[in-house]
Amino acid sequence: MQIIKYPPRTDWKAILARPLFDTSALNNTVGAVLTDIKDRGDEAVFEYEEKFDKVKLSSLSVTKEEIEASESLVSEELKAAIRVAKGNIETFHRSQIFESKKVETTIGVTCWQKAVAIEKVGLYIPGGTAPLFSTVLMLAVPAKIAGCKEIILCSPPNKEGIINPAILFAAKEAGVDKIFKIGGIQAIGAMAYGTESVPKVYKIFGPGNQYVMAAKQMVSLKDVAIDMPAGPSEVQVIADDTANPAFVAADLLSQAEHGADSQVIMTTTSESLISDVLQEIELQLFELPRREIAEKALQNSKLILLRDDREIVDMTNQYAPEHLIIETSDYMDIADQITNAGSIFLGHYTPESAGDYASGTNHTLPTNGYATAYSGVNLDSFVKKITFQKITKEGIRNLGLIIEIMAESEELFAHKNAVTLRLKK
Structure with missing residues (x-):
């Protein structure tokens, strides 16, 4: 994994780029x-x-x-x-x-x-x-x-x-x-x-x-x-000194084993945590049946040291991760500031794999930065909404002139006439 310390904001776009493939x-x-x-x-x-x-x-x-x-x-x-x-x-x-x-x-x-x-x-x-x-x-x-x-x-x-x-x-x-x-x-x-x-x-x-x-x-x-455009799976972990390095490493590896083109990122203000997590990754990686796949994914992955929580929040919203795990003491404070993410996992005991399987939330989520504009799959994904309107005689009297003025201003006179005839009636 690549370790990046205190990158200037001008470099964030390049640092957060997903792996590119010739398609x-x-x-x-x-x-x-x-x-x-x-x-x-x-x-x-x-x-x-x-x-x-x-x-x-x-x-x-x-x-x-x-x-x-x-x-x-x-x-x-x-x-x-x-x-x-x-x-x-x-x-x-x-x-x-x-x-x-x-x-x-x-x-x-x-x-x-x-x-x-x-x-x-x-x-x-x-x-x-x-x-x-x-x-x-x-x-x-x-x-x-x-x-x-x-x-x-x-x-x-x-x-x-x-x-x-x-x-x-x-x-x-x-x-x-x-x-x-x-x-x-x-x-x-x-x-x-x-x-x-x-x-x-x-x-x-x-x-x-x-x-x-x-x-x-x-x-x-x-x-x-x-459902949505999609790319390879990804996770970002936000962690501080209260995080368990073994938990963080396991969360990163659980996403890395999805595929060689997956990407995992950790953002933190703790330099010591980075070395502890790296050590745990090496230990856990050795035990994984899908080790070869995870190793390839880790080549696209980064551990990023930032100055403060403001930078972490801003970088997260720019990255718009599919999965976001917040393993910090003030996880709700950070979560309240996140505007771009597919699904968020809060605290030290909420692994991303819970959402993948059994907590109840949906694991079909926007990847590749699409969380800036797309939701994950939910009940609304399977329905369409039809609008209705009902206008009484009193209603057309109250609203008719407004419609006539607007229709005439757009030079759509048949639209205006549909109202005018009703008002005359």
Whole structure:
């Protein structure tokens, strides 16, 4: 990891830059696959499954029998854990249900909103080096609470044509309607355009590698909505002398093991903490099964020594981290000043992995600085709001002249006339 001491503000932008990757060749590949799937449907999907996932499938759908069989392949301990996590996620997201109220803006003019579920949603669940069954809960549970009529899930199968049983079990528990053995670009294309087997959806959710992210952004240009733009996962830890160096190191490594392109950052005013955390990282890194991945991520990562809390807050808001852990004595004081972050974890006993799995908050969050403008996935992500207005005779008398003046000033005389006729009546 790179140690940076007291950097001037003029250098912050360069210091906080995410790892850059040349995606020009990637975009060409993604575009060609998407076009082929749009033109040839299932036939193309089968071919790309054989090419990219190295499996020759006879059917893209997961059968009820396969879903039932998966239950016996998941330990009772994990099944119990998934059910507890599902309950916490459900409790938190149910608290976000929109309550509409009617507002009289002018006497005789009433306006209100109605929340309506997006009818068809598609969930993409990675299944490679880390099959993310937890993401099934994070996406399917709020979709179910919102009232989405059709919840479609795609996840890559292994070389035997089987999706990870924990993913299937979580999907069954969360109420997913249809599951397909499709990974990567071809999964995004199938859900965006629809094929003979896969229904077209209205919005696609879920993480993935660079190919999946590029595919989501391409189809979002005109074919389907997506949850958010995204890049590699990241965490920032703010820590002071009260922090436990072992906790901080574990938090940094838990994000670093996500992928070689992940980024982890620590900001602190304590120089001694930096050396203690580095020592702990070396000790813990040696024990990690995903050590090689974490080591690569640490090459993109930084320990930054700053002068005071003001600098820490300003740098944090400039970085806009996906995950922010505040391990300081005054964590609420700092948290109250944060305006750009995906999800914040407060105090010495709140690891980021709690939000990843079971505390109840959603772990599908904006990365790559998008936390300056985007929220993480929440119940609102699965609904749209329709506005209503009702105007009485008294209301049109009260508001009509205002509308006429404004319409005439914009030279939209048919707009004005729609009001004038009613006023004369």
